Amino acid sequence: MRLRSLQIGIFALLVAAWYLLTAPNLIPAFYFEQDNRAAFFFGEPQKVFAVILDWFMTGEIFVHLGVTLLETLLGFVIGAVFGLGIGLWLALSPTASAVTEPYIKGFNSMPRVVLAPIFAVWFGLGIWSKVALGVTLVFFVVFFNVYQGVREVSPTLIANARMLGATQRQLLRAIYLPSAMSWVFASLHNAVGLAFVGAVVGEYLGSAQGVGYLILQAEGTFDINTVFAGIVVLTAFALVLDGVVGAVEGRLMTWQPRTSETEKI
Amino acid sequence: MSAPALELADITCRFADRERRGEAYVAVANATLTVGRGEFVSVVGPTGCGKSTLLNVAAGLLAPSSGSVSVFGEKLLANAGVNRRAGYMFQADALMPWRTGIANVVAGLEFRGVPPAEATQRGEEWLRRVGLAGFGHRYPHQMSGGMRKRLALAQTLILSPDILLMDEPFSALDVQTRQLMENELLALWAVDRKSVLFITHDLEEAIALSDRVIVLSAGPGTHPIGDFRIDLPRPRDVSEIRMTPDFLALHKKIWGAMKEEVLKAYARQKVA
Numbered sequence: 001m002r003l004r005s006l007q008i009g010i011f012a013l014l015v016a017a018w019y020l021l022t023a024p025n026l027i028p029a030f031y032f033e034q035d036n037r038a039a040f041f042f043g044e045p046q047k048v049f050a051v052i053l054d055w056f057m058t059g060e061i062f063v064h065l066g067v068t069l070l071e072t073l074l075g076f077v078i079g080a081v082f083g084l085g086i087g088l089w090l091a092l093s094p095t096a097s098a099v100t101e102p103y104i105k106g107f108n109s110m111p112r113v114v115l116a117p118i119f120a121v122w123f124g125l126g127i128w129s130k131v132a133l134g135v136t137l138v139f140f141v142v143f144f145n146v147y148q149g150v151r152e153v154s155p156t157l158i159a160n161a162r163m164l165g166a167t168q169r170q171l172l173r174a175i176y177l178p179s180a181m182s183w184v185f186a187s188l189h190n191a192v193g194l195a196f197v198g199a200v201v202g203e204y205l206g207s208a209q210g211v212g213y214l215i216l217q218a219e220g221t222f223d224i225n226t227v228f229a230g231i232v233v234l235t236a237f238a239l240v241l242d243g244v245v246g247a248v249e250g251r252l253m254t255w256q257p258r259t260s261e262t263e264k265i
Numbered sequence: 266m267s268a269p270a271l272e273l274a275d276i277t278c279r280f281a282d283r284e285r286r287g288e289a290y291v292a293v294a295n296a297t298l299t300v301g302r303g304e305f306v307s308v309v310g311p312t313g314c315g316k317s318t319l320l321n322v323a324a325g326l327l328a329p330s331s332g333s334v335s336v337f338g339e340k341l342l343a344n345a346g347v348n349r350r351a352g353y354m355f356q357a358d359a360l361m362p363w364r365t366g367i368a369n370v371v372a373g374l375e376f377r378g379v380p381p382a383e384a385t386q387r388g389e390e391w392l393r394r395v396g397l398a399g400f401g402h403r404y405p406h407q408m409s410g411g412m413r414k415r416l417a418l419a420q421t422l423i424l425s426p427d428i429l430l431m432d433e434p435f436s437a438l439d440v441q442t443r444q445l446m447e448n449e450l451l452a453l454w455a456v457d458r459k460s461v462l463f464i465t466h467d468l469e470e471a472i473a474l475s476d477r478v479i480v481l482s483a484g485p486g487t488h489p490i491g492d493f494r495i496d497l498p499r500p501r502d503v504s505e506i507r508m509t510p511d512f513l514a515l516h517k518k519i520w521g522a523m524k525e526e527v528l529k530a531y532a533r534q535k536v537a
Contacts, residue, residue: 159326160359162347164373164424174372178363255363257406 018045043225051229061233067209069237071127071199075134076192082135083142084184088176091150108144112136116205125206134198138191142184149183150176182256185249192241200234268338270428270460271300271323271351276332278318292318293329294486298479300428303458307471308489309523310481311530316464317356319487320432323462324353336428352426354417356433360405366416367392367401373424391419394453411442415449422453429454429461436465447474447503455500468523472515473503480523483530491522 020026022044024036032038055061090097090104116133123129153175161175203212211230218226276296279289292315300306310316321327323334325341325348334341336350360369367388374384392401395415405413414434421429435443451474454461465471471478472495480491497511506512 154357154359156355156357156359157361159321159324160353160355161361161372161376162326163324163351163353164420165349165376166372167376170376174361174376178361182363255365255404255406257404 015045018042040222040224043228047225048228048232051226052232055229055233061211061214064209064211064214065233065237067127068196068199068203068211068234071130071134071202071210072192072195072241074127074131075198076138076195078131079135079138079195080142080184080188080191083139084146084180086139087143087146088150088172088180091147091180092172092176097147104143107136108140112140113201116202119202120206125208130199130202130207130210133202134195137194137198141187141191141194145183145187146180149180153179182253185253188245188249189242192245193238196234196238196241267302268335269299270302270304270337271462272335273298273319273323274333274335276319276322276329276334278315278322278327279330291486292484293322294488296332296481296488298489300460300462302460304477305454305461305463305475306477306479307463307465307475308479308481309465309468309471309519310487311483311523311527312466313534314481314484314526314530315487316466316481317432319481320353320430320462320464323428324348324351324430326353348428350426351428351430352421352424354421354429354431354434356436358405358413358417360413360416360420362405364404365401366397366403366405366408369405369416370401370419370423372420377424387423388419391423395419395449410438411446414438414446418446418450418453425457425459427459429459431461431463433465435470436467443470444504450474451499451501451503468516468519469507470503472497472512472519473501473506478519480519480526483526483533490526491519493519493522 022038022042024039029035029037032041052061090100113133115136116129119129119132123132157175157179158171161171166174199210200212203210204216207213207216211234215227215230218224218230274297276293277291278293279291282288282290296319298306298308298319308316308319318327322329325334325346328343334348336348341348361372364372367385370391371379371381371384371388374387375381379387389398389401392398395418397412397415397419400408400412405416408416417434435446438446447470463471463474468478475495478493478495479489480493481487482490493515495515497506497509497515
C-alpha cells in the first residue's frame with residue numbers, strides 16, 4: 001500500500017512539474033523567448049488529458065486502438081507460431097540448423113525496421129504491412145528462445161522418456177515442447193512489446209487508421225498535445241498487454257519453483 | 266535351460282577423443298556379464314570406471330562398439346531403439362518438472378496408449394505403494410529428494426518391466442533416507458522378483474541388496490574382475506544385516522578384490 005501511494009505520488013509530482021513548466025504566463029519564461037513556447041514544444045497536461053477524455057467520450061479512439069491492437073495481436077501470434085515451429089525444427093535437425101545458420105544470423109542482425117517501407121509496398125497500407133513488420137520482430141525473439149530451450153533439454157530427461165516408451169512424436173510433445181515453452185514465456189514480455197512496436201512504427205510510416213496514424217496526423221499540424229495523448233494511450237495499453245502476458249504466464253507456469261517466503265504471524 | 270534375462274557378451278565401448286584426433290578412449294573392454302531371471306545383481310567399481318556406460322548399453326541407449334546384448338535370448342539390435350523390456354532408474358533427477366507427481370507416474374502408460382482413467386487409477390495405486398498417497402498433485406520441485414526418488418521408482422515400476430536397471434539411484438540421498446529406500450526397494454522387488462541390474466560404488470549397499478555382486482576393474486578398459494555370490498537369507502533389513510558376521514566376511518572378501526582397483530583409479534585421478 002505504501003508502495004502504491006509512493007508510485008502515485010511520483011506520478012502526481014511529474015504531472016505537476018509538467019504543468020508548472022509549460023503553462024503560459026504562470027512563471028516567467030526562462031529558456032524560451034516567448035511565454036507560450038514551452039506549451040508549444042511540450043504540450044500541457046490538462047490539454048493532453050482533455051484530448052484523451054474527448055477520444056474516449058466520442059469513441060473516436062476505439063477504431064484506431066482496435067486496429068493497432070489487432071495488428072499487435074496478429075503480429076505476435078503469427079510470429080510466435082513461426083518462431084516456435086521453426087525453432088523446434090532447427091533445434092531437432094542439426095543439418096538444417098547448420099545450413100541455415102548464416103541466413104538466420106544475417107536476418108537477425110539486420111535492423112528489421114527498415115523492412116517497413118518494403119512491406120508497405122508488398123502488402124499495401126492496410127493492417128497486413130504492420131502485421132508483417134511485427135512478425136519479423138517477434139519471430140526472432142521466440143525463435144532463439146525455443147532453439148536454446150530445446151538444445152538445453154536435459155539428456156537424462158530424454159533418455160528417461162525413451163525408456164518409458166516414448167516415440168519420437170511423444171518425445172516432442174511430452175519433453176521438447178514443454179521444455180521450450182518455459183523459454184518462450186521468458187521471451188513473451190519482450191515479444192509482445194516488439195509486436196506493438198511493429199504495429200505503431202508501421203502505422204507511422206503510412207496508414208489510414210491506428211494510434212500511430214493519429215500521432216502522425218497530429219504531428220503534421222504541430223498539435224503536440226494530441227501527439228502526447230497518443231503516446232500516453234499507447235503506453236497504457238502496452239502496460240495492459242504486459243499484464244495479460246504476466247497473468248497467462250503465472251497460470252501456465254505453476255510448475256516452476258519460486259522462492260518461498262514464510263508467512264508472518 | 267532358459268536364456269538369462271540379460272546377457273552382455275564381450276562388450277567394448279570406444280569413444281572418439283575430440284581433442285586428440287585418432288586417439289580413442291576405451292571406456293569398457295571385453296566385458297561379459299549376465300543377469301539371471303529373478304536375480305538381483307549389483308555391479309560395483311571405482312568412480313569413473315564406466316559403470317553407467319555398461320548400463321546404458323544394457324538399456325539400448327548406447328550402441329557398443331563391439332559385442333552384443335541379449336534380452337531373454339533375443340539379440341538387441343543396434344538401431345532398433347531401446348531395450349523395451351527394461352525399466353531404467355537414473356542417478357540424476359529424470360522427472361518432468363512440468364508434470365505433477367501423478368502425471369509423472371503415468372507418463373509411461375500414456376506413451377503406451379492406456380486410457381487416462383485407467384492410467385490415473387493405476388498411478389494412484391503406485392503412489393500408495395511407494396508411500397506417496399495424497400502427494401500426486403505436487404510438482405517435483407515441491408518434493409524432497411527422497412520423495413522424488415520414490416516417484417521415479419513408481420514411474421519405472423508401473424510399467425512392470427521384466428528387467429530393472431538402476432544407476433546409483435540412491436547416491437544423492439542422506440544415509441537414513443537411503444536405507445529406508447533400500448528396504449522399500451527390496452520389499453517391492455520381493456513381490457514379483459524381477460531381474461535387477463543395480464549399479465553402485467557403495468559395496469555395503471551392493472552386498473545388502475543383491476544375490477550376486479560383480480566387481481569391475483578401474484577404467485579405462487573396464488571389465489569384470491570378480492563375481493561373488495551373496496547367500497545371505499532373505500527377507501533382509503539393510504540396516505541390520507550390515508552387522509551380521511556373514512555380511513562382514515563377505516565385505517572383507519570382496520573389498521580385498523576391489524581395493525587395488527580403487528587405489529588405481531584414485532592414483533589416475535590424482536595424476537589427471
